[in-house]
Amino acid sequence: MALLEVKDIHTYYGNIHALKGISFEVDSGEIIALIGSNGAGKTTTLRTISGLMAPREGSIIYGGREISAMRADLLVLRGISMVPEGRGVFAKLTVEENLDMGAYIRSDGRVAEDLNSGYAMFPRLKERRKQFAGTLSGGEQQMLAIARALMSKPRLLLLDEPSMGLAPVLVDVVFEAIQRIASEGVTILLVEQNAHMALQIADRGYVLQSGEVAFSDTAASLQRNEIVQKTYLGID
Amino acid sequence: MFRNKSGEFSWVDFTIDVLRVLIVLAVVVGAWNTLSSGRISLAQWVNLFAAGLSQGSIYALIALGYTLVYGILLMINFAHGEVFMAGAFSAFFLAEALNQTGFLNAQPILAILLLFMFAGLVSMTVAVLVERFAYRPLRGSPRLVPLITAIGASFFLQYTFRGLYGSHFKAYPQVQLLQGTLQLGDISIPVTQIFVFSSALVLMFGLHWLVERTRIGKAMRAVSENKEVARLMGIDIDWVILFTFGVGGFLAGSAGVINGLFRPQGVNFYMGFIPGIKAFTAAVLGGIGNIPGAMLGGLFLGVIEAIGPNLVLAGLGIPGANQLKDVIAFTMLVLVLIFRPQGILGERLSETKA
Numbered sequence: 216m217a218l219l220e221v222k223d224i225h226t227y228y229g230n231i232h233a234l235k236g237i238s239f240e241v242d243s244g245e246i247i248a249l250i251g252s253n254g255a256g257k258t259t260t261l262r263t264i265s266g267l268m269a270p271r272e273g274s275i276i277y278g279g280r281e282i283s284a285m286r287a288d289l290l291v292l293r294g295i296s297m298v299p300e301g302r303g304v305f306a307k308l309t310v311e312e313n314l315d316m317g318a319y320i321r322s323d324g325r326v327a328e329d330l331n332s333g334y335a336m337f338p339r340l341k342e343r344r345k346q347f348a349g350t351l352s353g354g355e356q357q358m359l360a361i362a363r364a365l366m367s368k369p370r371l372l373l374l375d376e377p378s379m380g381l382a383p384v385l386v387d388v389v390f391e392a393i394q395r396i397a398s399e400g401v402t403i404l405l406v407e408q409n410a411h412m413a414l415q416i417a418d419r420g421y422v423l424q425s426g427e428v429a430f431s432d433t434a435a436s437l438q439r440n441e442i443v444q445k446t447y448l449g450i451d
Numbered sequence: 452m453f454r455n456k457s458g459e460f461s462w463v464d465f466t467i468d469v470l471r472v473l474i475v476l477a478v479v480v481g482a483w484n485t486l487s488s489g490r491i492s493l494a495q496w497v498n499l500f501a502a503g504l505s506q507g508s509i510y511a512l513i514a515l516g517y518t519l520v521y522g523i524l525l526m527i528n529f530a531h532g533e534v535f536m537a538g539a540f541s542a543f544f545l546a547e548a549l550n551q552t553g554f555l556n557a558q559p560i561l562a563i564l565l566l567f568m569f570a571g572l573v574s575m576t577v578a579v580l581v582e583r584f585a586y587r588p589l590r591g592s593p594r595l596v597p598l599i600t601a602i603g604a605s606f607f608l609q610y611t612f613r614g615l616y617g618s619h620f621k622a623y624p625q626v627q628l629l630q631g632t633l634q635l636g637d638i639s640i641p642v643t644q645i646f647v648f649s650s651a652l653v654l655m656f657g658l659h660w661l662v663e664r665t666r667i668g669k670a671m672r673a674v675s676e677n678k679e680v681a682r683l684m685g686i687d688i689d690w691v692i693l694f695t696f697g698v699g700g701f702l703a704g705s706a707g708v709i710n711g712l713f714r715p716q717g718v719n720f721y722m723g724f725i726p727g728i729k730a731f732t733a734a735v736l737g738g739i740g741n742i743p744g745a746m747l748g749g750l751f752l753g754v755i756e757a758i759g760p761n762l763v764l765a766g767l768g769i770p771g772a773n774q775l776k777d778v779i780a781f782t783m784l785v786l787v788l789i790f791r792p793q794g795i796l797g798e799r800l801s802e803t804k805a
Contacts, residue, residue: 267679291685303680305673316673319666320685367685 216279218243218402219264219371224273224283226263233259235426236273241371246393246403248413248434250447251423257406258300260423261373264404265297266290277371292320296369300376302360306349310340313348313359317366326366333362336392354385361392371402378409390416410447414438422447467789474786481766491761494637499757505644505713507753508651512706513730514737514745515658516578516699522675522740523695526594529601530581531703532727533608538574538704539711539718540612542566543621546711550624559628566708567650574704575697577608582696587689613720622717629712647713654705655746661698662742671695675740725777732784738797747795756780 219241226234234256241247249257262268264275266287275283282290296317305313314333318326334341337358343351348359357377364372374393378386386409394416397403407413414420417434422443430440437443485491491499513535520528528534546566549555555562585600629646632639662668674681674691682688710726711718729752737748759779764772787794 265683267682287679287682288685288687291683297683299680299683303677303683305676305680307676308669308672312669312672315666315669316681316684316686319670363684 217241217276218278219404220274220276221260221264222274222276224260224263224270224275226259226268226270228259233426234263234270237423237426237428238273239421239428239431241402241404243370243402244397244400245419246397246405246417248410248417248420249404249406249423250408250410250413250420250437250443251429252446253408254425255423256426257423258375259426261297261375261404261406265295265373291367291369294368294370295373296364296367296371297373298357298360298364298375298377301379302353302356304348304351304356304359304363306347308348309345310348310351310359311344313363314340314366317363320367329366329368333365336395337362354381354388357381357385357389358392361389361396365396365401369401371404372396374403374405376406376408378407378412386412410443411449414443414448471790477767478763481763483766484768485762485766488766490765492637494639496758497638498640499761500754501640501644501648503754503757504750505647505753506757507733507750508648509706509710509713509726509749510730510733510752511746511749512651512654512702512709513726514734514749515655515742516703517731517734518737518739518742518745519671519695519699521734522742523671523692524586524590525740526586526597527601527731527739528578528581528586528696528699529598529727529731530585530604530608531578531699532723532725532730533605534574534578534581534700534723535703535707535710535726535730536612536718536720536723537577537608537707538570538700539707539722540616540720541573542570542704542708543623543711543718545569546623555624556627559626563626563708563712567705570704570708571701572704574707575700578696578700578703579693581608582693587692609720609723616720618719618721620717620719622715623711626712643713647709650705650709654702658698658702658742667691667694729777729780732780732787734794735784736787736794738794741794741796744794744796751795752780752783755783 217240221237221239223236223238224234225232225236237256237260239247249260251257259268263270266282266285266289270283273283274281277293277295282293305316308316311330314330318329334344339355340359340362343355348356351359361374361377377389377393381389390412393403393405405413405417414434414437419431420434420437421431422429422437432440438448513531516531516534517527520526546555549562549565581604585604586597589596589600629643632641633645662671670681670686670691671694673684674686674688678688730749733748733752734745735748736752737744737746756776756779760772760776764775769775
């Protein structure tokens with residue numbers, strides 16, 4: 216059974232019809248990529264799933280339960296965690312306090328262990344744990360945002376443009392980390408403009424165009440697809 | 452001077468610069484006259500300073516409530532003066548009862564702690580109710596709207612207390628432990644002032660610990676920085692906002708007890724208005740939204756109020772200078788708004804916050 220089933224959702228910003236009936240599925244353990252150009256509705260899709268926005272129509276089934284009307288903070292308790300667009304680190308909190316906030320919902324005594332495994336994944340964060348997050352570089356902030364999202368022990372991790380604004384070396388670091396997270400059993404839904412990187416690590420992909428799913432396939436076939444190559448991979 | 456940033460002459464800048472010079476002149480001349488006349492001895496200055504610190508710590512505790520709420524909601528809770536009044540007023544009845552049984556002077560420390568807890572809880576409850584019923588339903592509406600309900604809530608609270616208990620001042624009973632003075636050479640400092648200042652310090656350290664070290668304190672800071680991301684951490688924003696109002700309320704209630712034991716004229720339904728506005732001034736002075744700023748602003752305002760009239764106004768030959776301390780406070784507010792709108796410790800409001 217699919218972990219996440221998005222069925223024909225319509226989301227609006229005021230009068231603007233941003234998502235016009237998007238449907239897709241994410242199975243447990245998969246990495247799914249949503250690709251598309253600016254304004255295609257990728258971020259809105261993630262915001263709708265994470266509970267920051269409510270769809271006007273359609274349903275979102277997660278773990279067999281309808282969640283489309285649920286608040287974001289309650290969805291975190293159910294295992295959905297999101298790395299928002301632009302990272303969203305708390306600039307005036309230290310690195311470690313940011314990670315503590317990631318573990319806000321937890322009351323078990325194993326937070327310290329997970330803090331250490333976060334630091335093991337991104338040693339740079341450990342060096343800077345007492346620093347304000349606002350003083351980190353873009354790449355470090357992205358690492359922090361990912362490590363923080365993992366502190367809630369999610370089953371489903373939503374990532375919004377993790378490569379945005381990063382130097383190529385750091386993009387590699389971040390995508391390696393995503394693969395490692397997936398190999399530990401976390402299901403991943405990844406939104407990317409960098410379709411090339413996204414399709415390299417994804418199992419399947421959905422191509423969004425002006426608020427609708429244009430087509431979908433396995434990541435390998437999408438990489439060979441002529442339209443995808445032309446429009447999103449920059450191959451002529 | 453007299454030029455704006457693009458180098459052109461501007462009447463506004465001219466006026467502001469002239470104002471600056473006049474203020475500095477007035478302060479220097481007034482202070483010079485007073486000091487050279489030697490009317491006030493060093494010991495008297497120290498006394499004024501100590502009294503100012505005590506009054507200032509009351510302002511500071513109230514100012515923290517304004518600043519905490521502003522930090523999270525970018526809103527001024529103008530009913531906060533009444534939150535202070537509610538705690539001070541309610542604790543008066545407890546103090547009376549404790550005095551009648553003799554407990555107040557038999558076990559003064561325990562009794563005062565009880566008063567703090569009681570006033571704190573009453574004010575906390577009032578603050579939480581005001582948030583829940585007057586502000587929350589209007590969250591997301593234009594900024595003027597909660598301002599209007601704040602005034603409504605203020606009047607509601609004032610006249611509830613007036614209706615229930617009349618409009619007379621009721622004085623707190625005396626606590627023997629707090630009477631008398633501490634003699635340090637030439638200088639004698641009333642014990643009450645030491646009590647006021649030290650209990651305010653304890654409360655401020657408590658708040659600092661709460662905000663910096665605890666999980667809910669970190670959540671308060673996270674919510675104040677970015678509500679959406681805070682929700683993605685699983686933080687229930689509404690609960691954190693309610694909690695923030697509660698903390699501000701507790702501090703205001705404690706300030707109410709301190710005020711009751713410090714100032715002899717006692718409590719009445721209207722007592723929250725002036726301290727509320729003054730504390731708001733203090734919060735703006737320190738940089739609204741900034742916690743150390745509110746503490747500093749409160750103390751600063753208290754001291755300026757105590758020393759300013761005697762030092763500057765008396766020196767300028769203004770009669771009845773001490774009656775004019777409110778003028779000093781509100782002149783400070785206007786001056787801060789003109790010359791340093793972000794306050795002493797505040798950052799310039801960024802585009803997103805303004």
